Amino acid sequence: MSGINPSYRKQRIESGHTPPDPAHLATQILAGHKPALSRAITLAESRKREHQELASKILEHCVANRSEQQTPLTLSRRIGITGYPGAGKSTLLEALGMQLVAQGASVAVLTVDPTGLRTDGSILGDKTRMNELSKHPSAYIRPSPSSKSLGGVTTSTFTSIQLCEAAGYDWVFVETVGVGQSEAMVSLMTDIVCLVLIPGAGDDLQGMKRGLMDMINALIINKSDGPQVDQAKQTAQQYQQALGWDPLMESEAEPGKSVIHRVSAETGEGLENLLGWLQKRWDNGLAAGSIQRKRDVTLDKLMTIEASHLIKHWMESVLDLSSPEWQQAKQHLLTGDHTLSVAVEPIVRSLLQGTKKD
Ligand SMILES: Nc1nc2c(ncn2[C@@H]2O[C@H](COP(=O)(O)OP(=O)(O)OP(=O)(O)O)[C@@H](O)[C@H]2O)c(=O)[nH]1
Ligand SMILES: [Mg+2]
Numbered sequence: 001m002s003g004i005n006p007s008y009r010k011q012r013i014e015s016g017h018t019p020p021d022p023a024h025l026a027t028q029i030l031a032g033h034k035p036a037l038s039r040a041i042t043l044a045e046s047r048k049r050e051h052q053e054l055a056s057k058i059l060e061h062c063v064a065n066r067s068e069q070q071t072p073l074t075l076s077r078r079i080g081i082t083g084y085p086g087a088g089k090s091t092l093l094e095a096l097g098m099q100l101v102a103q104g105a106s107v108a109v110l111t112v113d114p115t116g117l118r119t120d121g122s123i124l125g126d127k128t129r130m131n132e133l134s135k136h137p138s139a140y141i142r143p144s145p146s147s148k149s150l151g152g153v154t155t156s157t158f159t160s161i162q163l164c165e166a167a168g169y170d171w172v173f174v175e176t177v178g179v180g181q182s183e184a185m186v187s188l189m190t191d192i193v194c195l196v197l198i199p200g201a202g203d204d205l206q207g208m209k210r211g212l213m214d215m216i217n218a219l220i221i222n223k224s225d226g227p228q229v230d231q232a233k234q235t236a237q238q239y240q241q242a243l244g245w246d247p248l249m250e251s252e253a254e255p256g257k258s259v260i261h262r263v264s265a266e267t268g269e270g271l272e273n274l275l276g277w278l279q280k281r282w283d284n285g286l287a288a289g290s291i292q293r294k295r296d297v298t299l300d301k302l303m304t305i306e307a308s309h310l311i312k313h314w315m316e317s318v319l320d321l322s323s324p325e326w327q328q329a330k331q332h333l334l335t336g337d338h339t340l341s342v343a344v345e346p347i348v349r350s351l352l353q354g355t356k357k358d
Helices: 006-014 022-030 034-045 049-065 089-102 120-129 131-135 153-166 181-189 201-207 210-215 226-243 271-288 290-318 324-335 340-357
Strands: 077-083 107-112 139-144 171-177 192-197 218-221 259-262
Touching: 022 034, 022 049, 022 153, 034 049, 034 139, 034 153, 049 153, 077 089, 077 181, 077 271, 089 107, 089 120, 089 131, 089 171, 089 271, 107 153, 131 139, 139 153, 153 171, 153 181, 153 290, 171 181, 181 192, 181 210, 181 290, 192 271, 218 226, 218 271, 226 259, 259 271, 271 290, 290 340, 324 340
Parallel strands: 077 171, 077 192, 107 139, 107 171, 192 218, 218 259
Antiparallel strands: none
């Protein structure tokens, strides 16, 4: 390849055209090089097989080269922060993150939007909301524009968490928007899930499904400042009565029980308590084995989701719409004498059996 202009070659490597060397990227990631971590996360977010394989190799190198004292459970505290748009999740993470880095911890924040509702513009807005934190050497902030990869968000975010852990971050926060689907997803990927609400949101309680509240470990009533303090107190009380949860008394709360925190991300009110609760809750959970049990159960679910994704992609690539079987099934549906499921199932079965044989 002597004919290639060396500067052209350099350009190609820098612009990402040359496949990255996983061992080299892993070395850089372990050395705390943030652009290398970003590059690995970009690979993880891609649904391309070769990118997934590269991301996996990077993880393999990181795990093989990390220090002996580090086990998966001593790596990171995985915390989900969810809530309606504008509830103050990013502002809260900026404040909590700054407290943590001041204590000597390292913090990664992954901002995910499983609903794909936000535009890239508002995600950039997020980055500026965590202005101080994003500049800190011990912090890493990654906004993930999920609109590009709808459907693949859950499992790729899990890989991003793994990569942040591999990079040695003590805390990995996952910020997701919305009340509903996103809790279910974030709850599969994190050890503790916090739902951020604003004063006055107590009226929404009826709309919240019980199943949803089961996934939440803490309610954070944010923006408890200025003229909103009284309303915030009322809101906390409403939730407490409706849910039977402990209010604010974090230190006395039974380990494992959900609590309600009233804070102001802007003034810092209540944040020390919240952070103390998070630390204690995680440490107690680890000592009691509940963190391990949750990770074990949620992995089964995540793996099932990934298996369904893979089967779906594979099925779409092998289905032959012009085959006689397909056409015959369609005929039955046109005639109206088969259900969709009965018409399609034999085709799926024969495709799956075909793979078993080879
Ligand atoms: N008064 C007050 N305003 C706050 C507080 N926290 C956040 N805000 C404001 O609320 C607005 C939204 O804050 P964000 O942190 O971007 O909220 P978010 O939940 O991350 O929003 P999305 O990422 O778009 O879902 C901003 O104007 C913040 O300045 C708070 O504790 N008190
Ligand atoms: Mg935000």
